[in-house]
Structure formats: structure tokens, C-alpha cells
Amino acid sequence: MKCIPIPRTESAHDYQLLIKRLLLHPIVDAPDQEIVYRDQVRHSYRQFRERVQRLAAALTRMGVKPGDTVAVMDWDSHRYLECFFAVPMIGAVLHTINVRFSAEQILFTIDHAEDDVLLVNSEFLPILEQIRGRIDTVRDFILLKGDEPHPHETTLTFTAEYEELLASTPPEFEFPDFDENTRATTFYTTGTTGMPKGVYFSHRQLVLHTLGVQAALCSSVVQGCLHRGDVYMPITPMFHVHAWGLPYVATSLGLKQVYPGRYAPDMLLELIEREKVTFSHCVPTILHMLLKHPHAAKIDLSNWKLIIGGAAMSQALCMAALGHGIDIFTGYGMSETCPILTLAQLTPDMLKLSPEEQAEIRCKTGLALPLVDLKVVGEGRDEMPRDGRSTGEIVVRAPWLTQGYLKDHKTSEKLWEGGYLHTGDVAVRDERGYVKITDRSKDVIKVGGEWISSLELEDIIAHHPAVAEVAVIGLPDEKWGERPLALVVPKPGTVVAEKQIQHHVREYADKGMISKQVVLLRTRMVETIDKTSVGKINKVALRERYVY
Structure with a gap:
């Protein structure tokens, strides 16, 4: 097929979709909006921008070059958000280490990703002590002081402490332009066998995922709508698929953001109440833990919009949340998909249904996001009827899917067999287009x-x-x-x-x-x-x- 490319004026700018573009609106239009860490830190977006510049300048002075990998071991924090931007914006790769992995798995991911610099919260020093003599690639360790009153002893030598490093570095830094297909992030997902597998995403993919999620959430008429008046707090680890990509969404919209650090139910509920949090996301087990806490019955949760993902939400849990006035609904994706593919948002007509009927819809996998080509296919790869009964595997194409597993060509080809990414999830689709996962293919x-x-x-x-x-x-x-x-x-x-x-x-x-x-x-x-x-x-x- 012969296509005609657009003519380009010699002086025209070749605008690349880079993560730095996500900062254009909030820094200009909402510079005084807040980013909060627990009950300890409050920064404006203006200060956030300066801290991102300081971190980028400091890493560059330490010798971090485009293509190098900077790893982070931290709880959900303002510092993690700064790394989400500063590291990829200098052309380096951000490796978000899963701190819940075993010490041996963490060692494997550090070496497999070829980390050059490692930022580590002092609370995780005992893990590094177990493997310190076998870490071959890391040349610089940067200490992130934790919240614990008595720091752990360590034999590691640190190049710097994070806050001291930022304070000693001027905020002047000009972020370069480069190819939007440059790898921005890497993290590892556990499989059924063997060591974790590395997935990776480019600047272009992260920007398009941000815009796709925005389009879905911000265009909702009533239910599950994200807008500039919302207060955002993730309750999904930032090491797990960039906290589902929502920190990038919240930052690009200039929302007030609240980061809770280590997940403790009393602190989470206190932050929801004190900071007036209105938008979050978590797995069912976390919500179950929060609703069981005595403080949950004492605070108003009726302004809280909550995406549940990572595992299936039962209708019983959904009904319990609705009983607290929570606007709860399902989001679906996986590590390999950046992650969000679908959202189970309700139309105004659906909101007229009984709570039980609403719960059935809210627990579904939902409708595909803009730009997501999602199919439910049978064994012959034919698309199954949209009748709510015919089951098949979810396969998908979208501009933000991982292009493979890092250094694993064979498994990558299996993931992308036939030109569609295979999720391994078994589902049905109804006449309205709503998908409902009925099982994992290996769990039926x-x-x-x-x-x-x-x-x-x-x-x-x-x-x-x-x-x-x-x-x-x-x-x-x-x-x-x-x-x-x-x-x-x-x-x-x-x-x-x-x-x-x-x-x-x-x-x-x-x-x-x-x-x-x-x-x-x-x-x-x-x-x-x-x-x-x-x-x-x-x-x-x-x-x-x-x-x-």
C-alpha cells in the first residue's frame, strides 16, 4: 500500500512524545498545587520541578549517561515521583525494584537490568546486606532516609544521601530532546516458574498510556470521572507498573497528590480523611483491610472514587464498598500492558439500577480504553460472539504494550504469537462491549x-x-x-x-x-x-x- 507522507518544512520542530512533556501544564498552570508525603512533607509543583532538575543534574554529575540504568527501592513517596520524571528525562532507564521480592530475586533483577546506580530506602538495607558481595553492576549507592526511628546498620558505602545530594546541586538543568522510542522504564514481573521477567516501556508508550487513561477517566459523564478538583493517592506500589501509570496522569493534570509511604491502614485512612483524598486505586486485599479497620466506620468515604485491579473483585466486596458510599469500579491490565486496558465505568442509565445490579457491572473487566484493540478469541483465533456466554482468550494490541521480555526472545515471541499480545485471561464479552474475565487460562x-x-x-x-x-x-x-x-x-x-x-x-x-x-x-x-x-x-x- 502506497502512502504519501506529509511534507515537512525544514524549520518545523520534530515534536517527540517524551515524559518531560507531561510537566508542561502543571508547572505553568498549577505551580502552587501540593504534593504531600504522609504527615511529613509538603511541596508545591514549583518545588517539585526544581527537585526534579536537581536530581537530574546530580545524577549527570555522578556520570549517569543516556542508556544507563538507575534503580529505586522505596515506599510510595514524593522522592519516587521525582525519580519517575528525572531519570528517564535525562535519557537513562528507571528500574523500579519490587521490594517484596526475595533477596535472590532482587539480586537477579539488579544484575539482569544492569543497574548502574541504586537509590535505596534505609529500611531495605538488610536486604542489600544479604546480597551486597554479589552485586556486580552498581557503582553508586544513594541513601534514602526512611521513616524508622533507628536506622539499620550497614557496611555499604554510599556516594550520597538523597536530600543532601539535592540540596548541594543547583536546580539549573536543561532536559534534552531525543527519540521518543527510547526506553524509559524497566521492572520485573513474576511468572509461574523461574526468575522474574523484565518488561520495558518507552517514553512514547508512557505518554500515550497517560493520554489514553486520561481520555477514558476524564470523559466519563458522572461515575468514576477524574477531574482537576480531585485529590489523588495511590495505594498500589510505585514499583508495580508505575503505580498503574496514575502518577503520570495525576501530574500531567496538575492534581494535588498524596503519597502514603508504607501501607498501614490507620495512616491510609487518616490521609484520606485529612487530605480529602477523592481518587485512588488498589487491589482487593488492601480494600478489605481498610474496610475492616475500626476507623473506616468513623470517616466519610462517600467522595472516594476507587479503581480495583490486580485481582478479581468479588460482588460481596463491591457491595461492602458501596455501603460506605465509595464509587468503586474495576480496572484491568497486566504488567506487560503498562497496564490499563479496560475500565468498568457506568453510564447514567446504569446508575439508576439497584446496588446489586450495579455491583455486577462494576465487577466486570469493563470497556476497552481508546486506542486499545481488544479481542476475545477462540482456539482458532476467531473472535467470539458478543453474547456474554462465549468464552475465549483476551488478546490485545495497543501503542503502550511491552514489545517483549528483556533479554528473552523465545518467551517474547510466545507472548506476541500471531501479532497480538496474549494475556492468558479467559473472558466473555456482552453486547455492550463489556468484558468479564472468567478465569486465567491456567486456573480454569x-x-x-x-x-x-x-x-x-x-x-x-x-x-x-x-x-x-x-x-x-x-x-x-x-x-x-x-x-x-x-x-x-x-x-x-x-x-x-x-x-x-x-x-x-x-x-x-x-x-x-x-x-x-x-x-x-x-x-x-x-x-x-x-x-x-x-x-x-x-x-x-x-x-x-x-x-x-
């Missing part, structure tokens, strides 16, 4: 030749009044192939028997709401359910513990 349970959704079964069990948490996995069975095993954490002070759970589930089966094969359900009461480093139910660990 096949009982006597019939597929059972572990997510659907978890949601049903979660409705039992004595159940605090639940995870469902498949048990090998000689007769049936597999049968479901429900691992149940009872609510404090309650006693629930296996027969009660089975009777509860059977009622749904009798109504035709789930396959009658669930009568083969086995139930086990447990004290805790294993989670991954980002708060998802760790079904790999659960299978290793209870199946093999």
Missing part, C-alpha cells in the same frame, strides 16, 4: 469435561456471611480429572463448617447460576491465603502447598 478447573470458573466460585463463596477470604484451586482427581478445592479464611470470631460452605454453593447450583459440578467442591479452613508481592492470590504457591 475442568471437572468431568466441564469447565468451572474458579473466580466465579470464589465470588459465590465470598457471599457467605462467615467468609473473610477465599481462594479456589483445582485438585487432581482420578474419576473427575479435577475437582475444586476452596481454601477459606473465616471472619474473626466466626465458626464455619465445610458442610455449610457446600450447602451455600449448592443453592447457587440449584438456581442454575453455576455448574452443578460444584457439588464436588471440597473445602478447607485456613488462617491465611498466600499472596504475591503485589497482593494477588498466589495460586502457584497454593497448589504447591495443598495439591502437590
Whole structure:
């Protein structure tokens, strides 16, 4: 196909989509807006810009060059936000280290990413002490003083302390222009086997993701709308997919931002109340923890808009949140997708439905964002009917998807087989275009030749009044192939028997709401359910513990 490129005037500027462009509006139009860290720090956007310039100048003086990698180990903080901008804006790569990985996994990611500089919160020094003699690439360590009253002893030698480094460096720094396809960030995601896999994103991808999320959130008529009057606080780690990319969105809009540091329910609720937080995002386990806290019943949460992602939200949890007046809805994506692909926002007509009917929609995976080409396909790669029943795998194209796994060509080709990124998520799509994940392809349970959704079964069990948490996995069975095993954490002070759970589930089966094969359900009461480093139910660990 022959296309005609536009003619270019010799003097015309070749405008590249760089992360520095996201600072144009807030620094000019909202310089006095606040960025808050816990109950300790308040900076204006004007000060934020100066601190970003100081950090960029300091790193450059230390010898950081375009293409070098600067890693960060910190809680969610104003300093992390400064790194989100300063590091990629000088042409370097920001590696956001998952501090919940094991010491060996962290060592692997540092070496695999070839980190040159490492900024580390003093609270994580014991981790580095375990691996310090085996870190081969890092030439400079910068200390971020933590919030703990008694700093950890360390044998590491630091080039500088973060605040002293910024204070000693003038704020004059001119950020260069360069190719928008330059790699900006790298982080690592855990798989079912082996060491973590590195995903990476360019400036262009991060800017387009920011604009796509803005278009979806800011164009909503009523529900889940993000606007310039909102106060933003992430409750998703900044090391995990750039805190879902929302800090870039909030900064580009010039919103007041609140960073909570280490996640403690009393501090989170205090910040929501004191700073008038109106927009956040988190995984279901964090919300469950917050709603259980005694302080949650004493504060007004009715102005709080909350995206739930990272794991499926049960309708029981959704109803509990709605009972507090929280405007809650689902967002969907994965580490490889930057991450947001869909949002389950409601139309004005949907808001007229009963809370139960609304909850069903709010718990869906939602509608694809602008620029997202999302399909639900069968085994032959044909798109499945939009009838709310026909299941298939979600495959996707969008301008912000990782182009592969770092230094792993074979797995990258498998991820992108056929020219679409394969999510591994099994879903249905209704006539309105709303997607609903029914399971991970590897988590579907096949009982006597019939597929059972572990997510659907978890949601049903979660409705039992004595159940605090639940995870469902498949048990090998000689007769049936597999049968479901429900691992149940009872609510404090309650006693629930296996027969009660089975009777509860059977009622749904009798109504035709789930396959009658669930009568083969086995139930086990447990004290805790294993989670991954980002708060998802760790079904790999659960299978290793209870199946093999």
C-alpha cells in the first residue's frame, strides 16, 4: 500500500512524545498545587520541578549517561515521583525494584537490568546486606532516609544521601530532546516458574498510556470521572507498573497528590480523611483491610472514587464498598500492558439500577480504553460472539504494550504469537462491549469435561456471611480429572463448617447460576491465603502447598 507522507518544512520542530512533556501544564498552570508525603512533607509543583532538575543534574554529575540504568527501592513517596520524571528525562532507564521480592530475586533483577546506580530506602538495607558481595553492576549507592526511628546498620558505602545530594546541586538543568522510542522504564514481573521477567516501556508508550487513561477517566459523564478538583493517592506500589501509570496522569493534570509511604491502614485512612483524598486505586486485599479497620466506620468515604485491579473483585466486596458510599469500579491490565486496558465505568442509565445490579457491572473487566484493540478469541483465533456466554482468550494490541521480555526472545515471541499480545485471561464479552474475565487460562478447573470458573466460585463463596477470604484451586482427581478445592479464611470470631460452605454453593447450583459440578467442591479452613508481592492470590504457591 502506497502512502504519501506529509511534507515537512525544514524549520518545523520534530515534536517527540517524551515524559518531560507531561510537566508542561502543571508547572505553568498549577505551580502552587501540593504534593504531600504522609504527615511529613509538603511541596508545591514549583518545588517539585526544581527537585526534579536537581536530581537530574546530580545524577549527570555522578556520570549517569543516556542508556544507563538507575534503580529505586522505596515506599510510595514524593522522592519516587521525582525519580519517575528525572531519570528517564535525562535519557537513562528507571528500574523500579519490587521490594517484596526475595533477596535472590532482587539480586537477579539488579544484575539482569544492569543497574548502574541504586537509590535505596534505609529500611531495605538488610536486604542489600544479604546480597551486597554479589552485586556486580552498581557503582553508586544513594541513601534514602526512611521513616524508622533507628536506622539499620550497614557496611555499604554510599556516594550520597538523597536530600543532601539535592540540596548541594543547583536546580539549573536543561532536559534534552531525543527519540521518543527510547526506553524509559524497566521492572520485573513474576511468572509461574523461574526468575522474574523484565518488561520495558518507552517514553512514547508512557505518554500515550497517560493520554489514553486520561481520555477514558476524564470523559466519563458522572461515575468514576477524574477531574482537576480531585485529590489523588495511590495505594498500589510505585514499583508495580508505575503505580498503574496514575502518577503520570495525576501530574500531567496538575492534581494535588498524596503519597502514603508504607501501607498501614490507620495512616491510609487518616490521609484520606485529612487530605480529602477523592481518587485512588488498589487491589482487593488492601480494600478489605481498610474496610475492616475500626476507623473506616468513623470517616466519610462517600467522595472516594476507587479503581480495583490486580485481582478479581468479588460482588460481596463491591457491595461492602458501596455501603460506605465509595464509587468503586474495576480496572484491568497486566504488567506487560503498562497496564490499563479496560475500565468498568457506568453510564447514567446504569446508575439508576439497584446496588446489586450495579455491583455486577462494576465487577466486570469493563470497556476497552481508546486506542486499545481488544479481542476475545477462540482456539482458532476467531473472535467470539458478543453474547456474554462465549468464552475465549483476551488478546490485545495497543501503542503502550511491552514489545517483549528483556533479554528473552523465545518467551517474547510466545507472548506476541500471531501479532497480538496474549494475556492468558479467559473472558466473555456482552453486547455492550463489556468484558468479564472468567478465569486465567491456567486456573480454569475442568471437572468431568466441564469447565468451572474458579473466580466465579470464589465470588459465590465470598457471599457467605462467615467468609473473610477465599481462594479456589483445582485438585487432581482420578474419576473427575479435577475437582475444586476452596481454601477459606473465616471472619474473626466466626465458626464455619465445610458442610455449610457446600450447602451455600449448592443453592447457587440449584438456581442454575453455576455448574452443578460444584457439588464436588471440597473445602478447607485456613488462617491465611498466600499472596504475591503485589497482593494477588498466589495460586502457584497454593497448589504447591495443598495439591502437590
